[in-house]
Amino acid sequence: MSKITSVRTQDVRFPTSLELDGSDAVNVDPDYSSAYVVISTDSGESGHGFVFTCGRGNEIVTAAIRSYGQLLVGRNIDELIGDLGEASRRLVHDSQLRWLGPEKGVSHMACGALVNALWDLRAKREKKPLWLLLSEMPAEEVVSVIDFTHIQNALTPSDALDLLSRGASGKEARIAQLQLEGFPAYTTTPGWLGYSDEKLVRLSRQAVADGFGMIKLKVGGDLADDRRRMRLAREAVGSQVKISIDANQRWEAQEAIDWVNELAEFDPWWIEEPTSTDDILGHAQIRRAVAPVKVATGEAVANRIVFKQLLQAEAIDVMQIDSTRVAGVNENVANLLLAAKFEIPVCPHAGGVGLCELVQHFSFFDYAAVSGTMDNRMIEFVDHLHEHFTEPVRVKNGRYQAPRLPGTSAQMHSASRDRWEFPAGAGWLEITQGAAVGSGHNS
């Protein structure tokens, strides 16, 4: 029997605000950050997990992971990774901690980091990348990790088993195909609000040359700017490449409708986060009014209960799961099955730091063992900060290549973590001593 001996956290931040990478109508100056955790055992194993944040407040999430982590220290790791459904419920439904959400925000994301670290350890023990572990797992065990609380009027354990049984047909062939060909990606690299028109056009053309079938533009700052940028992008990529637009929750419902209709002539594929992701009914109102432009959301959707309602209300055309917003692998498996039940494609949110690495596993699993299709399915790709990971994503010809190393791909090099630990890592000391970063930092 082996035990968890430590749950160690680090507040890791990259000074991305210096470059305006990642700038949009709401997130104007993010420092892509990671509230990072390593679970270690007395058998010498370890599992890595993290929560992505935009900088300030990363210390709050780190503190939350540390607090929840106390519920795991000393526990039998074999039992925990042998019943990951129970492991997740212990954290998420802790009778006192539950009040902090319930199941949303800082506390929920902290649970997710720990749950994901347990999956990383399990996958490493089984010597499989997460997507393959999930794809080859017996359907009954997949169902057992799902928390069906408050979603049973949309998805029951029996529904989930049916979907996975249906998904089992042809699975081996799809796994082989994924290993050979990968999974389609789209890129957000050209479209940040902080970029010049020249850079937008150059990066849009580059995206087409690199084989991407879709690019995405941030919108919502200024309508005239958006119309100009959208026109330039459409000219740059031609009519066959999709362009989606993303407002990062900038608008009121009616404002979203009016704005999107002003951009309709440039044929946007989807409008992402047109309004608050809490606003299920608002999304439904917008969707009815902007069709055939699709409505997408999810990177800030707090949990499976909100996703359930977005589907029930016919409020979205595309579900955008995020790998560190919800309570880990378990809840994202629930989200994938909800999407499959309602026959809505999942196009994961990624970018930031580490999100591409982690989230790709869900699309690979979805294709291998759940939906069985790549139709209108793509994983977001942003080419930032991958060099800090032990298995960086590999995107070739517009496709994510299948992760091969055991684990969840979430492991960051310890040298990167130490250098960018906030506020006293060497990288930050160089910056703050050089006074290169403005007053926005929480130093």
Added chain:
Amino acid sequence: MSKITSVRTQDVRFPTSLELDGSDAVNVDPDYSSAYVVISTDSGESGHGFVFTCGRGNEIVTAAIRSYGQLLVGRNIDELIGDLGEASRRLVHDSQLRWLGPEKGVSHMACGALVNALWDLRAKREKKPLWLLLSEMPAEEVVSVIDFTHIQNALTPSDALDLLSRGASGKEARIAQLQLEGFPAYTTTPGWLGYSDEKLVRLSRQAVADGFGMIKLKVGGDLADDRRRMRLAREAVGSQVKISIDANQRWEAQEAIDWVNELAEFDPWWIEEPTSTDDILGHAQIRRAVAPVKVATGEAVANRIVFKQLLQAEAIDVMQIDSTRVAGVNENVANLLLAAKFEIPVCPHAGGVGLCELVQHFSFFDYAAVSGTMDNRMIEFVDHLHEHFTEPVRVKNGRYQAPRLPGTSAQMHSASRDRWEFPAGAGWLEITQGAAVGSGHNS
């Protein structure tokens, strides 16, 4: 000009789990706690605020308040309390911190504690209790504190101004009436799940003798138990006193419908939190199926955007605002006006520690300056831990008496805070040295 010189926090916890006060179907062993904050200025003024939690995790919220508090240190207090709308937006919409919610969970509650502390300071400076400050404030200023982001398809600034203008008629007379007669209360004291039948009956009779028009029972643990307890309570209070029931989000939607219908013969007034408060559509489904039993929720509703939809979807009959769940006074003013717009009564959630003290102000303001009616409106009352506050609530003949001291009534005696500071306050040292508290504590 005076400045904020410090934002000091304390992690204060009361060992209520020793007595099973506050036990329900979900919160089985709460230690009522307060993530407490004091904002101090160089002019010698101070404002107090807090977030209520159930024990473990209080340190996370305390850390979050400390982090957000850094955005206030050094700032001009006159400007902050002169434009409390802007003060709140600076915290809630901080470009990096916003990712942690947005507007939900730990980060949102932390903003609320700071916003409330600013209101406490403002009310003390104006030498008025909060409810009177709000009631006598020009309508334009009340509107200016509201964040209309993502609620404008239900409530516009112009709507808010209309509601307040209508509420101004007869306001002075209602203020005088409130000062004389107070505002109706109901009591949850008899109904905790951990209490014996004998204690339930005794406390139910006592509630009637004390002049309460409604009692509330926790339900959702076991149906046979609930039927027996509901029968006993109904016999104890007679047919003229209301009994409401509260499941603390225990059920799936269909389960809620079935369970409530099994209790219908005992004439429950409302069913509170039948399912996840995130589940707007689930509440609507339940409400249609359990009428004429009313549906109530709110203590865990993350923000005004969720309340807006509960109203739009006709999912609730009663809005239960909580004083420390949302981003402070500002957001609860928005909630009151949303309820007024949809003509739904507000019956605030209270209990815990300090929630009665703080939340009463909203009902007094609502009667004085918004809805102008007490019909079907009551403030929850639980007789716990009031002795720790400098102006404890006064409930007489089943009615909250109007707060009189300047401020928000949120100020806890420093001796209480120091004694119950976790984990090293004298009270906790006595308990842990006596080993009287079980393994559940995060020590």
